[in-house]
Amino acid sequence: MNDLENPLYSKVAALLEQARKQVASIVNLTMVHTYFEIGKMIVEEEQQGELRAAYGKKVLKELSFRLKERFGKGFSEQNLRNMRQFFLVYQDRADSIRQKPSSELQSFNPQLVKKQQKPSGKSSAFQLGWSHYLVLMRIENPQERHFYEIESAQTNWSEPQLKRQYHSSLYERLALSRDKDAVLKLAQQGHTVEKPQDILKNPLTLDFLGLGEKISYSETDLEQGIIFKLQEFLLELGKGFLFEARQKRFTFDNEHFFVDLVFYNRLLQCYVLIDLKIEKLTHQDLGQMQMYVNYYDRYERQEFEKPTIGILLCKKKNNNLVELTLPKNANIYATEYSLYLPKKELLQQKLNEWVEELEEENN
Incomplete structure (x- = not known):
């Protein structure tokens, strides 16, 4: 008998699966809060020892030995150092943390992480698992760290996905596609999608396609790689x-005309058309995309939907050409793609220079 033939079994199984997830969430949150408190205790003990390095090492070594003896593995000196670092990075949240019985801890709620300034006593100061915070607490820039924490919670990234997005410099690429106010909003609220420009990244990183290893590739290769790795794309x-x-x-x-890739964005409620270009972007490419967008707006788009967005995904974009070719109100954008992970240091430097230029202009 399959599940469809036994509705009682399906309901009970669904309830048990939900309970398992809630229990796992409570266990993870309890562990994170406990590690934070352990880190706090270690720091306070070190401060009583006047922060002497030798004293600190001795404390951790003895503490690790006794904890492993009683509670098993998981309390190595390195793990205790991680807990110490965790507290030091997030110590501004100490006032919002109140020890609660596990039954009172709230289940995972991505929206709560937005209210990081002073979370209420009713909400959890941390919303992610320990493995996520092991990645986050090593990000030096507080704004960047906060962005990745929000995105991990809202988008439910796994730890490998968080690492990939960080190493692909998602924060810098999004920031370089926005104005100064939008960069501040990015750090405070994460990646919000309210207007067409919000979906742009510069560049779009397609390292997962594996085409960077090829000496040459065609637009068909690029398209086929995207379809094959659609989840990653x-x-x-x-x-x-x-x-x-x-x-x-x-x-x-x-x-007959053919659009390379057609997507729909449910947040913007509109079609998003993508054309792939491996050669130099031309005004003919822009004109063709304008025609595609016009067709979708006139013959495919429904009354409740927003205007269609056109994106030319190209190896090298030319902002002057785009500005000269398209009308100012065109919903068409050119964005570059990279087959390799961008060098994070270079993007950070570029972002810092860009912010400094904006600040000089506004002064």
């Missing part, structure tokens, strides 16, 4: 994207 595109079709054909005036 959707993660790179960002929030709200749904895949509809590749090489989507439409006919106008007895002539």
Whole structure:
């Protein structure tokens, strides 16, 4: 008998699965808060010893030995140092943490992480698992660290996904596609999608396609790689994207046209058309995308939907050409892609220079 033939079994199984997830969430949150308190105790003990390095090492060594003897592995000196570092990085949240019985801890709620200034006593100061915080607490820039914490909670990133997004410099790439106010908002609220420009990243990193190892590749290779790695591509595109079709054909005036990739963004409620270009971007490419967007707006878009967005994904974009070719209100954008992970240091330097220039202009 399958699940459809036994609705009672299906309901009970679903309830048990939900209970398992809630228990796992409570256990993870309890562990994170406990490690924070352990880190706090270690720091306070070190301060009583006047922060002497030799004293600190001796304390951790003895503490590790006795904890492992009673509670088993998991309390190595390195792990205790991680707990100490965890407290030092997030010690501004100490006032918001109140020891509670595990039954009172709230289940995972991504929205609560937005209220990081002074979380209420009713909410958890931490919303992610310990493995996530092992990654986050090593990010030196507080704004960048806060951004990745928010995104991990809201988007439910796994630890490998968090690492990949950090090493692909997601924060810097999003920031370089925005104005100064939007960069501040990015650090405070994460990646919000409210207007077409919010979905842009510069560059879009497609290292997972494996094409960087090839001496040469075609637009078909690029498209095929994206389809083959569609889950990773959707993660790179960002929030709200749904895949509809590749090489989507439409006919106008007895002539066939093909859009490389068609997506729908449920947050913006609009179609997003993507054309892939491995050569130099031309005004003909922009004109073609303008025609694609016009067709979708006039013949595919429903009344409740927003205007169609067109994106030219190219190896090298030319902002002056885009500005000269398209009208100011065109919903069409060119963005670069990279087949390699960008060098984080270079992007950070570029972002810092860009912010400094904006501050000089505003002064």
